[in-house]
Amino acid sequence: MNRVYNFSAGPSMLPLPVLEKAAAEMVSYGDSGMSVMEMSHRSADYEPIIFGAEKLLRQLMNVPENYKILFLQGGASTQFAAVPLNLIGRTGKADYIVSGQFSGKAFKEAQKYGDVVEVATSKADNFTYVPHVDKSAFRSDASYVHICYNNTIYGTKFDYIPDTGDIPLVADMSSCILSEPVDVSKFGVIYAGAQKNMAPAGLTVVIVREDLLGGALPITPAMLDWKIAADNDSMYNTPPCYTIYMAKLVYEYLLSIGGLEAMKKLNEEKAALLYDYLDSQDYYIAPVKPECRSMMNVTFVTGNADLDKKFAAEAAAAGLKNLKGHRSVGGMRASIYNAMPKEGVVKLISFMKDFAKNNSK
Numbered sequence: 522m523n524r525v526y527n528f529s530a531g532p533s534m535l536p537l538p539v540l541e542k543a544a545a546e547m548v549s550y551g552d553s554g555m556s557v558m559e560m561s562h563r564s565a566d567y568e569p570i571i572f573g574a575e576k577l578l579r580q581l582m583n584v585p586e587n588y589k590i591l592f593l594q595g596g597a598s599t600q601f602a603a604v605p606l607n608l609i610g611r612t613g614k615a616d617y618i619v620s621g622q623f624s625g626k627a628f629k630e631a632q633k634y635g636d637v638v639e640v641a642t643s644k645a646d647n648f649t650y651v652p653h654v655d656k657s658a659f660r661s662d663a664s665y666v667h668i669c670y671n672n673t674i675y676g677t678k679f680d681y682i683p684d685t686g687d688i689p690l691v692a693d694m695s696s697c698i699l700s701e702p703v704d705v706s707k708f709g710v711i712y713a714g715a716q717k718n719m720a721p722a723g724l725t726v727v728i729v730r731e732d733l734l735g736g737a738l739p740i741t742p743a744m745l746d747w748k749i750a751a752d753n754d755s756m757y758n759t760p761p762c763y764t765i766y767m768a769k770l771v772y773e774y775l776l777s778i779g780g781l782e783a784m785k786k787l788n789e790e791k792a793a794l795l796y797d798y799l800d801s802q803d804y805y806i807a808p809v810k811p812e813c814r815s816m817m818n819v820t821f822v823t824g825n826a827d828l829d830k831k832f833a834a835e836a837a838a839a840g841l842k843n844l845k846g847h848r849s850v851g852g853m854r855a856s857i858y859n860a861m862p863k864e865g866v867v868k869l870i871s872f873m874k875d876f877a878k879n880n881s882k
């Protein structure tokens with residue numbers, strides 16, 4: 522078996538022990554005599570998987586009792602509609618901070634459902650930082666404020682949690698969930714597609730404060746109504762059973778290595794290696810403002826599109842895959858999620874040094 526270092530922004534690497542456990546249990550789970558893929562979601566074998574996953578995630582993220590955890594489908598992008606459908610009914614208004622492409626899409630989608638405004642954006646500077654806003658930026662009668670906590674495409678992350686006062690704060694954490702501890706109580710809703718840091722694609726996790734349930738707009742499809750999902754333990758219809766099982770294995774793995782504090786330490790080490798190297802030389806340029814640098818997605822360019830292309834191709838040939846930046850920004854992006862081992866980052870830096878030596882600008 523020859524595994525590569527996969528720097529993909531998502532779907533992305535999963536911890537090897539998780540893949541191995543899943544492989545060992547693939548054909549027959551426990552003494553059920555069947556694969557998890559073949560199980561009824563209402564069976565005695567499956568129930569401990571979904572309820573166990575919920576319990577483990579609550580433990581890992583220290584989710585308070587007055588929050589529901591929902592296991593849904595449709596990706597984070599479906600939540601771009603579900604968020605306003607569930608929350609905007611109170612006042613008909615919502616405020617968005619647009620710090621990248623995904624928050625832009627979320628903003629655009631929400632505009633279909635009410636009076637939705639962009640209160641701040643870093644678009645004019647190519648999203649190289651996250652706007653700093655204080656409480657006065659928000660409309661006091663906004664039903665909620667929406668942010669994207671880690672901007673996957675640009676490699677930026679909120680270096681603060683906006684103070685929204687009594688207005689519920691909603692955060693898309695698709696590309697940073699489980700990378701470090703977060704104070705869940707500071708948010709009304711946290712949502713994340715699983716395929717960056719949690720599981721294979723097909724699962725979306727929503728963590729929602731209970732008092733925010735039950736106010737969905739009447740037009741809300743049943744499948745997007747969080748209250749219906751909560752009342753049915755995420756089994757209003759067939760949930761993404763196998764992906765939830767994979768998420769449970771990832772949660773168990775993270776707890777086994779010391780939980781999110783330990784994960785944060787390792788992620789900080791990996792990111793520091795790469796950023797320290799970037800800061801120590803002038804061949805590669807890291808466009809993001811240092812205080813907004815993402816620990817998960819590290820972007821850099823050579824300043825020459827042909828060299829960028831050559832870099833990604835030669836890196837791939839050397840077993841460092843998917844380093845090409847997002848099509849909308851170019852350059853390179855190294856996504857170093859939880860499952861990327863430190864050796865992967867060390868190898869990448871060594872490749873970067875050699876490439877710079879061999880390709881003068």
Ligand SMILES: *Cc1c(COP(=O)(O)O)cnc(C)c1O
Nearest residue numbers: 596597598623673693695696714
């Ligand atoms: C990947 C990503 C999305 C889109 O997720 P889907 O599950 O593909 O809909 C949205 N927001 C962020 C921050 C992402 O990283």
